[in-house]
Amino acid sequence: MSILAGIDCGTNSIRLLIAQQQEDGTLKDLVREMKVVRLGQDVDKTGRLAPEALERTFAAVEEYAQKIREYDVQKALFVATSASRDAENAADFVSGVKARLGIEPAVISGDQEAQFSFSGALSGVGSSLTGPLLVVDIGGGSTEFVRGTETAQSAISTDMGCVRVTERFLKDGRVEEAKEFINGLLDEADQVVDFSSINTLVGLAGSVTTITAYALGLEKYDPQRIDGTQLSPQDVIKACEGLRQASEEAKAQMGFMHPGRRDVIAAGALIWQLIVERLLAAREEAGQELNPVVTSEHDILDGITLAAAQLGQTPQ
Structure with a gap:
């Protein structure tokens, strides 16, 4: 049974789910965490991710990367949502995450x-x-x-x-x-x-x-x-x-x-x-x-983790 990880990085918080995929396709939680990093601080006003917001988010990513290594995760899917869709400097966010986690975040559409x-x-x-x-x-x-x-x-x-x-x-x-x-x-x-x-x-x-x-x-x-x-x-x-x-x-x-x-x-x-x-x-x-x-306590994070089996990358 695979160990999967999903990370949901939104405007206000970044969340991690590490789960074991069962034979029937359902997930058994191993780790579920949330940190409020306010990545979207002032994006609506400036159109850019603030340096201090990126710093807070990258610190959380480093902690999550450590847990992903500890649990020997096979596939991980990192999804970034509204704030990183809206920001002019989204590339700084993407490269910073990839450097710390070894996988590239997917900046998804609202429909996805x-x-x-x-x-x-x-x-x-x-x-x-x-x-x-x-x-x-x-x-x-x-x-x-x-x-x-x-x-x-x-x-x-x-x-x-x-x-x-x-x-x-x-x-x-x-x-x-x-x-x-x-x-x-x-x-x-x-x-x-x-x-x-x-x-x-x-x-x-x-x-x-x-x-x-x-x-x-x-x-x-x-x-x-x-x-x-x-x-x-x-x-x-x-x-x-x-x-x-x-x-x-x-x-x-x-x-x-x-x-x-x-x-x-x-x-x-x-x-x-x-x-x-x-x-x-x-x-x-x-x-x-x-x-x-x-x-429901089950939300986009669970959907991301379920999708990691097909869409996820192998963490480095």
Whole structure:
């Protein structure tokens, strides 16, 4: 059985999964780690990856490279997403990763990102859910929407994420402008994935899992409690409102929240709230109900690691 590794380098965090591929194709986790490096710091404003952001990211890559060697990983796939797609100096990032890890990162398209998110989500919770599903992955710089059942059928990547919305709007308290921006992108997403047709909404990534931890009243982050959680749309909206209104002092006391997420969780909560509200309204207009909203701890990182068997490189 192969030992595979996937690395997901996004706008806010870089994550590593080392897993053993089982005979049935599923993954057994050996290592799962996350570091908040904020690679996308000011990219929306400058169009470039900041030197200090690259330094933080390369330090994390060096640590991950050591673990990949320790576990004798046969194939690894390193995927870079929104920030490195947007940056003029993405080549500096690519060469720096290759020098430290021995493999070249794949700077993927938004559509590819969406496909990995869908396959990763379904690897954990998909078999028991009523389709059509809409898998939503809220990242730092972009949010992916993927509609499908057993496989992805339509997808769109939109340029909204918790870091981008924070830097562009919420740092200056421009909440109404942020809502207008998000709703405009939701109009575009609706044209592709048809919100009114969705039975079950599945949310992925750090903003959604943090909101779910808040809704569950957790004292510390517990992925086993969070994974597969089903909440009514109204409870999700209530949790989003609570986190959006929370003071910095209150957020610092929330044991489930990663310190690197405190300054961007209000934007993540705003994005998730508006998505849930739009789907709820679309279903009601169609005379249908929206099933409970599902949170998955399995996401694009799992999809990347699954794909490493075919697309991965051998680490040097």
